[in-house]
Amino acid sequence: MQGISFIRIIGVGIKSLRLHKLRTALTMLGMVIGVWAVITLVAIGEGASHDAQEEIKSLGARNVIIRSIKPPSMREQMQGDWESFFRRWMAIYGLKRTDASRIKDTVPGVTRVLPLMTKRMTAIHGPREIGCQLIGTYPYYPEFTQAQLVAGQFLNEAEENSKVSSCVISLELAQRLFAGHNPLMERIVVSGYESSQVFQVKGVLQERASIEKLAQLPDSVGQTIAANVYIPLSSFKALYGEKNVDRSVGHLKLEAVELSEIRVEFDSVDRVMPSLPLLSEALNAGRDERDFEIIVPIRELKALQKQKARDTRLLMYIACISLLVGGIGIMNIMLATVTERTQEIGVRRAMGATRGDITIQFLVETLILCLLGGGIGVVGGWGFAWVRHHLLHTTTIVTEWSVLVAFGLSVMVGLVFGLYPARRAALLDPIDALRHA
Amino acid sequence: MAKHSIIQIKDLKKVYDLGAFKVQALKGLNFDIEEGSYTAIMGPSGSGKSTLLNILGCLDRPSSGAYILGDDDVAHMDDKELSGVRGSRIGFIFQSYNLIQQLNVVENIHVPLFYQGKDISDHYDHCVKLAEKVGLADRLDHRPMQLSGGQQQRVAVARSLVNEPLMLLADEPTGNLDSSTEQEILDILDELHGEGRTLVIVTHDDAVAERAERVIHLKDGLVDQDIRKGAAKAVAK
Ligand SMILES: Nc1ncnc2c1ncn2[C@@H]1O[C@H](COP(=O)(O)OP(=O)(O)OP(=O)(O)O)[C@@H](O)[C@H]1O
Ligand SMILES: [Mg+2]
Numbered sequence: 312m313q314g315i316s317f318i319r320i321i322g323v324g325i326k327s328l329r330l331h332k333l334r335t336a337l338t339m340l341g342m343v344i345g346v347w348a349v350i351t352l353v354a355i356g357e358g359a360s361h362d363a364q365e366e367i368k369s370l371g372a373r374n375v376i377i378r379s380i381k382p383p384s385m386r387e388q389m390q391g392d393w394e395s396f397f398r399r400w401m402a403i404y405g406l407k408r409t410d411a412s413r414i415k416d417t418v419p420g421v422t423r424v425l426p427l428m429t430k431r432m433t434a435i436h437g438p439r440e441i442g443c444q445l446i447g448t449y450p451y452y453p454e455f456t457q458a459q460l461v462a463g464q465f466l467n468e469a470e471e472n473s474k475v476s477s478c479v480i481s482l483e484l485a486q487r488l489f490a491g492h493n494p495l496m497e498r499i500v501v502s503g504y505e506s507s508q509v510f511q512v513k514g515v516l517q518e519r520a521s522i523e524k525l526a527q528l529p530d531s532v533g534q535t536i537a538a539n540v541y542i543p544l545s546s547f548k549a550l551y552g553e554k555n556v557d558r559s560v561g562h563l564k565l566e567a568v569e570l571s572e573i574r575v576e577f578d579s580v581d582r583v584m585p586s587l588p589l590l591s592e593a594l595n596a597g598r599d600e601r602d603f604e605i606i607v608p609i610r611e612l613k614a615l616q617k618q619k620a621r622d623t624r625l626l627m628y629i630a631c632i633s634l635l636v637g638g639i640g641i642m643n644i645m646l647a648t649v650t651e652r653t654q655e656i657g658v659r660r661a662m663g664a665t666r667g668d669i670t671i672q673f674l675v676e677t678l679i680l681c682l683l684g685g686g687i688g689v690v691g692g693w694g695f696a697w698v699r700h701h702l703l704h705t706t707t708i709v710t711e712w713s714v715l716v717a718f719g720l721s722v723m724v725g726l727v728f729g730l731y732p733a734r735r736a737a738l739l740d741p742i743d744a745l746r747h748a
Numbered sequence: 749m750a751k752h753s754i755i756q757i758k759d760l761k762k763v764y765d766l767g768a769f770k771v772q773a774l775k776g777l778n779f780d781i782e783e784g785s786y787t788a789i790m791g792p793s794g795s796g797k798s799t800l801l802n803i804l805g806c807l808d809r810p811s812s813g814a815y816i817l818g819d820d821d822v823a824h825m826d827d828k829e830l831s832g833v834r835g836s837r838i839g840f841i842f843q844s845y846n847l848i849q850q851l852n853v854v855e856n857i858h859v860p861l862f863y864q865g866k867d868i869s870d871h872y873d874h875c876v877k878l879a880e881k882v883g884l885a886d887r888l889d890h891r892p893m894q895l896s897g898g899q900q901q902r903v904a905v906a907r908s909l910v911n912e913p914l915m916l917l918a919d920e921p922t923g924n925l926d927s928s929t930e931q932e933i934l935d936i937l938d939e940l941h942g943e944g945r946t947l948v949i950v951t952h953d954d955a956v957a958e959r960a961e962r963v964i965h966l967k968d969g970l971v972d973q974d975i976r977k978g979a980a981k982a983v984a985k
Contacts, residue, residue: 316867319862319867319868323862326850326851327850329850330849330850654846655848655849657846658846658847658848658859659848659859659863660807660831660834661805661807661834661840661846662834662835662840662859662860662862662863662907663831663832663834663835663836663860663863663864663911664831664835664863665827665828665831665832665863666827666828666831667828668831668863740807740808741807741808741834742802742807742808745807745842745846
């Protein structure tokens with residue numbers, strides 16, 4: 312065996328594989344699909360979890376969001392007595408400014424609180440009318456939510472106090488309402504049930520990610536939509552007061568909600584979870600019904616990471632099984648090949664081939680199958696991920712470990728499942744192999 | 749001129765153990781084969797001719813007895829050493845040609861050299877010369893399936909010569925061929941004998957035996973007759 316160049320052995324292997332092209336192709340297909348599936352599945356899972364994590368991070372891992380929510384008693388069917396009727400007709404509930412200040416004062420580690428008022432309105436500019444959300448808030452809204460100012464400026468302290476009718480609009484609203492024109496210094500009408508108000512656009516803000524995709528209760532007041540008009544909280548209060556007339560369901564209903572949302576910022580991520588009980592306590596004081604929900608991005612992030620670890624493990628199992636199936640396919644083919652080629656093995660042994668020569672030859676053949684199949688699988692998986700990521704714009708991330716594991720396993724499977732038939736062939740006595748019909 | 753013996757066998761026995769009973773295929777053979785001789789082995793079916801040839805060719809081992817090939821005691825070699833002996837000192841010609849399907853004529857001729865670690869690019873001319881010698885100069889890149897039986901057997905003859913073996917062993921080399929093709933193959937073998945090669949041929953065919961210098965008749969695993977022509981000396985066993 313010494314002295315036979317490896318290149319020649321590979322040449323012999325390729326010649327044998329080419330003799331049975333269809334069989335070779337089918338065997339490789341098993342390997343290709345196995346490797347391709349592993350890489351693709353992991354890449355899709357990785358992409359989805361990356362997206363979700365980014366979204367939650369954009370809500371701020373140091374933040375907690377508290378939203379007003381209609382309490383159960385006001386959601387119940389009419390019972391007939393006047394009190395419950397009144398409670399449903401004129402619903403007063405939700406977060407108050409005193410809640411915001413109590414949180415700031417009593418919960419340790421809170422650096423800032425950001426109160427928000429929201430209201431469904433229609434934004435009108437020229438012939439265009441677009442449903443929007445009017446948000447009354449403080450000037451530090453952008454840094455708090457990590458939103459980015461793309462044009463003009465955000466609301467400032469002066470406006471907060473002077474009640475000048477300026478507003479900032481979200482990028483999406485700007486695109487839909489102005490369709491390519493520069494919205495700065497333009498006037499828009501924000502119209503609702505009670506009144507219409509003219510605002511001058513002084514800035515365009517791009518929200519970093521929408522909160523919409525986070526789990527929300529159906530009656531949450533602070534539902535975020537992408538078309539937003541931001542005005543100072545003081546203007547909001549002056550213009551609309553605290554009552555919210557909801558006609559959307561088709562029947563007149565009065566609601567009074569002081570604040571739709573309070574965002575709380577802690578000084579560090581580690582502070583968030585331990586402070587939650589205190590936060591609840593501060594909110595529960597002076598309430599007999601729970602009329603708010605608490606959204607904790609860091610908790611969701613952690614849950615997501617745990618989920619991701621589970622998913623990854625599941626994918627690994629699938630990967631192993633698919634590669635195992637591919638490997639059994641290879642072993643099956645190799646066994647059939649060896650049986651069919653026993654006479655050839657006998658001839659080669661008669662011509663001076665040692666057991667080692669025969670083993671190596673069959674091993675090289677399986678390895679070629681696996682390397683080629685694995686290689687095509689890697690290229691295929693990568694290509695699929697590239698197309699999905701760049702052409703279909705769905706986040707797909709190929710991880711190195713998945714490529715290594717898939718390829719490594721395919722080669723290992725080839726070695727293991729190729730070795731048995733190869734060894735079986737080599738151990739035959741030359742005369743027995745030759746006599747094989 | 750006393751010729752040097754390249755094969756010496758003494759009390760060579762082969763027993764096939766089939767579990768329930770044992771088959772005594774060879775029951776104790778003794779003879780020498782000299783360098784450059786042309787020997788035919790004949791005998792009824794089942795008399796042990798193939799068994800003997802396979803042992804001579806190191807494809808099989810004797811159950812007992814001694815087999816000296818050249819100066820080496822082959823009976824006690826391990827598998828790797830036997831592979832080396834087959835590859836470098838013995839040329840085989842089989843009844844059913846036994847070419848490798850995925851290789852062309854030149855590559856088939858090269859196979860024994862391949863397992864000696866000799867690259868085909870260094871020995872291509874040598875292989876082509878052998879193909880020409882057996883009359884296949886215009887078929888160099890044909891596959892076995894594209895050749896007639898006689899042509900395939902010529903390739904097998906060329907292959908058996910490529911490693912310059914000590915001797916050529918053939919088990920009914922013309923058994924699958926018609927009589928005119930048989931004559932062609934036998935002519936080639938005669939030519940090789942003329943060049944001084946040692947030949948041992950198992951055959952049923954008297955026409956083949958006629959060309960040999962010596963005929964060993966086997967019967968029931970024993971030498972029945974050992975006839976050397978020329979000297980016209982028969983040794984009854
Ligand atoms: N692998 C084996 N297992 C068991 N018995 C065997 C085996 N090979 C040969 N034999 C037996 O050994 C004896 C000799 O067989 P061998 O093949 O040498 O005969 P042969 O002279 O070549 O016959 P033929 O002219 O038909 O080829 C026979 O009785 C046969 O049944
Ligand atoms: Mg026979």
